[in-house]
Structures are given as C-alpha cells and as structure tokens.
Amino acid sequence: MAKRIIVDAFGGDHAPDEILKGCRMAADELGVQIVLSGREEKIKEAASRVGVDIQGFEILDCPDVITMEDEPTDIMRAKKNSSMAVGLRALAEGKGDAFASAGNSGALVVGSTLIVKRIKGIKRVAFAPLMPKSEGFFMLADGGANNECRPEMLEQFGLMGSVYMQKVMGLQNPRVGLANVGTEEHKGGELQHEAYKLLSARRDLHFIGNIEARDVPYDAADVVVCDGFTGNIMLKMYEGVAMALMDKFKAVFKKNLKNKLAAAVVLNDMKALKKQLDYNEYGGAPILGCAKPVFKVHGSAKANTLKNAIALTVKYAESNIIDEIRAAAEHKEDE
Structure with a gap:
C-alpha cells in the first residue's frame, strides 16, 4: 500500500507554489498518497495559478502559518492551528505515515517533541x-x-x-x-x-x-x-x-x-x-528520535528538492529504524 505522506503546504520560502509542484512530482513518480496541511482555499487558488493538478490530494484545512519569525514554542500556543501543527497532530493520530515540512526548524523540533513525542528512552531528538x-x-x-x-x-x-x-x-x-x-x-x-x-x-x-x-x-x-x-x-x-x-x-x-x-x-x-x-x-534532514517519521525539508526547497525529500521520507517510513532505536535505547536502560 502506498505511503501517506503529510506535507506542510505553507512551509518554506517558496510555499505553496513549489510545494504543490513537488508533491505532484512525488505522487506521480513515487506513487505516494499526499495529504496537504494548510488553508484549503489558498491551496486550491495556488494550484490553479501554477497549473498543478491536486486531484487525489487530501487537504487538512487550517487557518494559520508558522513563519520564520515566530518563536518555536508558538506551535503549541499562538500557532497551534498552523499548517505545521495540524500536520504533526495528524501524524500523531495515525492519519499518515510521515510528515514533511520546509518551515521553521525550531518550531518543527518543538512540535516533533511535544506533539509526536520522542521514542521511549531517547533523551532528545536530533x-x-x-x-x-x-x-x-x-x-x-x-x-x-x-x-x-x-x-x-x-x-x-x-x-x-x-x-x-x-x-x-x-x-x-x-x-x-x-x-x-x-x-x-x-x-x-x-x-x-x-x-x-x-x-x-x-x-x-x-x-x-x-x-x-x-x-x-x-x-x-x-x-x-x-x-x-x-x-x-x-x-x-x-x-x-x-x-x-x-x-x-x-x-x-x-x-x-x-x-x-x-x-x-x-x-x-x-x-x-x-x-x-x-x-x-538530499532534500533535507530527518528529525531523529521522534516516535514517528518527521522530515525537515530545506527552507529554500523548490519542487525537485521537495520530491527528493519526500523520497527519503518514504524510505524512512518504510524502514523499521524507529523500532530498532527504541529497542537499543531500552536495552541500554536495562544494563
């Protein structure tokens, strides 16, 4: 079954236009199911403007966006209904297999830690x-x-x-x-x-x-x-x-x-x-130590970079490394 990848439609310097283009490329070339988090009206408007077919994409409608100027902790308070926060909550609730965002790195780390949570036994995400x-x-x-x-x-x-x-x-x-x-x-x-x-x-x-x-x-x-x-x-x-x-x-x-x-x-x-x-x-970087796969895409990502990031995100989701890390951490605690 194709992996469901939740993507922050409004994260990054070139969102949402390049994010939508990259998601279309990923869906066509990698066979993944795309779930977009962000304001539905603006997503559809951007898709029409840049000529991207979003048929088959699920949209998690939400009103806010975390900017690069926002404080990382805003994801838990003032921006709890942002595209990043809603996407992370969807991942935590099992509505997707992984989450990818090109948005605010600090907010993504905080959200990954507090919303998705850490693997048992892991002190900090990296x-x-x-x-x-x-x-x-x-x-x-x-x-x-x-x-x-x-x-x-x-x-x-x-x-x-x-x-x-x-x-x-x-x-x-x-x-x-x-x-x-x-x-x-x-x-x-x-x-x-x-x-x-x-x-x-x-x-x-x-x-x-x-x-x-x-x-x-x-x-x-x-x-x-x-x-x-x-x-x-x-x-x-x-x-x-x-x-x-x-x-x-x-x-x-x-x-x-x-x-x-x-x-x-x-x-x-x-x-x-x-x-x-x-x-x-290489598209970006995994946030290692999360209980579910979270991938930080480069903030300057354009369509091809996002597609590369989603490809690695899929590999991350398909591997059993989270279980392996959990087992290794628990073994260490038992020693």
Missing part, C-alpha cells in the same frame, strides 16, 4: 542533515536541535545516525566519529571526554574515535556526532564555503576568452561537481 563529502555523503548529528547536550545525548545521536544510515541510506557498518579539536582521546572538554567513553563502550556501533572538522570533507566518518551548537556552525560554514567556491570558479571561467573556452570543455564536469556539493540533492 536534526540530522546529510552532507556531501569527497565520496558520497555523511550525516551530521546534531545539526542544530540542541545547543546544550549531555554525554548520553551524543551517544544516542551516534546510535540513531548509525541505524538511519544503515536502514535508509544503505551503508553497511557506518563509521561513527566524534567531532573534536583533535583526534587524541584526551582532547576536548568534559562533554567530549564522557561522550567518547560512552560511544566506545557500545558494541552495536562502529565508533572510530575523535575526528577533526578539516577531515570531515575527506571521508573521515559516515556519521559525525556533536552538540547542536557545534553542528549548526559546521553545517552553515560547510554550505557557505561550497557556495563561495562555486562563485570563485565562475569568476575564473568568465575572466577572459581563453578561460571561457576552457569552461566549455569542462562544463559537464563542473555541473557534476556543483550537483555533488549541492545539499539540495
């Missing part, structure tokens, strides 16, 4: 984006959901990231590394020292020790574990450097006629490189 590296991709956990963390939270981020990379992304025995200021075991502060001990003690993880940020792009690990403050800085710097490098390449190739001719020769290779460095290729 924002876990997939990032490009020299060969393939890696997961960053936590990428910004928890600015302050305890050692056992980092241990669980490593566990959840490892299971996701195996079950959803198809990596065998993913390497888990702890982001630190040096590779030696004694490096870092108390958080890193204690997290290192906990990660090292787990027999269900392929923990490879500390890794430095400069080695992350060079295939240092498949899952990079850190607190959300460090992770979000790493994430934004990573994205910024990639964009700056592509701008530099463009400037070089446009400098003179000789360089323009050279650009024509390597055009296809440059397009492939740009695609490899583009985080939009």
